Amino acid sequence: MKAIRGVEDGVLVDIEVSPGSSGFSISSYNPWRNRIEIRIRSIPQRGKANKEIIQEFSTITHKEVEIVSGHKSRQKTIKIFDTVENEINRIIKDLIS
Template sequence: MEPVALDALRKAGNDLLVDIEVSPGSGRFEIASYDEWRKRLVVKVKSPPEKGKANREIMKEFSKICGKDVEIISGHKSRHKTLRIYGMDPEAFLSLLQEF
């Protein structure tokens, strides 16, 4: 992941806010790239965007990657979402992304 991905991350107390753009209906879950124009991580998900399936997949997979609780705090019905990762700092998150 490029270092400019920091633009997609913001601290909120002890938590981390992550701006993402979702591409549903992909073959697998993947944090694909960083969109420098929108300043968002591009996330591909298997689930279709219906009845919250894609949102549940996003929270589950990010929680698995980070080992932390994850919540979607904005964009529930949009491709552009903001995640809150509880108890995470930007450096640790970027380090996990590089391993992913």
């Protein structure tokens, strides 16, 4: 998946967010946009959606996560620290519903 790429201190993951869902899920990989599509419960208000994204990815990967771009956009890039591309690829493929 082109949405996942390794960097010096972790992995960058390009995501597209659909807020207002019944729960968090990683729904699919969009090959045209090269983004992983995720659904979240929170609405994009006062950082609630960003907090949910960080919390859920931290729980899934057991790593520190931060949003590096797209704080006010549906298209975001998150950074997962202290891991490798292959591990994140495996985790996300296992979770795509």
